[in-house]
Amino acid sequence: MELTRARLRLYYGTLPFGPGKADLLEAIRDSGSISAAGRSMGMSYKRAWSLVEEMNAAFAEPLVASARGGAHGGGARLTRAGEEVLSAYRTILVKLIDHCAPEIAAIGARLRPGGVAEPDRPPADADTPQ
């Protein structure tokens, strides 16, 4: 059985930083707005915004710069710090998959071949986009 997904959450004191925040940063960078980012990943604006607030409060300088009003209602973009934190997190995951391939495969090799018997599951059920 192959590794499907890996979720890494780092705790710096009380601040957790994991896939949720990383994906959100990425979506904000790509879309230019918090609400569009939330929509694109099936997350309520409220939640997306509160994650942004949490990050901005925990870091010395904000990771996301936002503005309201204006041309298209406002928007948000990643700061340099935001870009670099996101990049560092992505690098960690890549290195993990890369350097730990033997151990990851060793676990996978011991799994039951077809996965555990789960009675008729509606196929191709998209990943719940946390």
Add this chain to the structure above:
Amino acid sequence: MELTRARLRLYYGTLPFGPGKADLLEAIRDSGSISAAGRSMGMSYKRAWSLVEEMNAAFAEPLVASARGGAHGGGARLTRAGEEVLSAYRTILVKLIDHCAPEIAAIGARLRPGGVAEPDRPPADADTPQ
């Protein structure tokens, strides 16, 4: 700010394997029983047992061998497969901390020095032992 904790969860198809199961395996190995393991980590027996069941069902051969009745009511121990899966997971975490130290530090370096201002917290609050 220093990294306090790292939680890695691996998904093989529908089976998640993370710190909860790894710690449980370790506690079973050390205590020789599912219930003692659960107690030692503040987890109900029911939950500990269901995690064991989930693992045993997902792997080709069980990770935990259990027996009921007998001298002291029964007990549980790790199989060879259990030992090796646990070992592989631990190795992954060690390698992660080791090889990704620069990126982990890079994120930590951008955090607000004293952590976010949290009004008077009862100090030395032990980690919630998930």
Add this chain to the structure above:
DNA sequence: GACGGTTATGTCCGAGAAAACATAACGACT
């Protein structure tokens, strides 16, 4: 044969998290 500690399994309930819903403020543009 009763005892005791454990495995095994089901049901019910509550806390905490996330979603849903509701509103206000903002400001470039028309």
Add this chain to the structure above:
DNA sequence: AGTCGTTATGTTTTCTCGGACATAACCGTC
């Protein structure tokens, strides 16, 4: 001045996971 999409923030409802209980079966030991 009005519009529009977004940021910002609060309140209420829903849902899910885990904890709390309850019970049975098992089997060396005394």
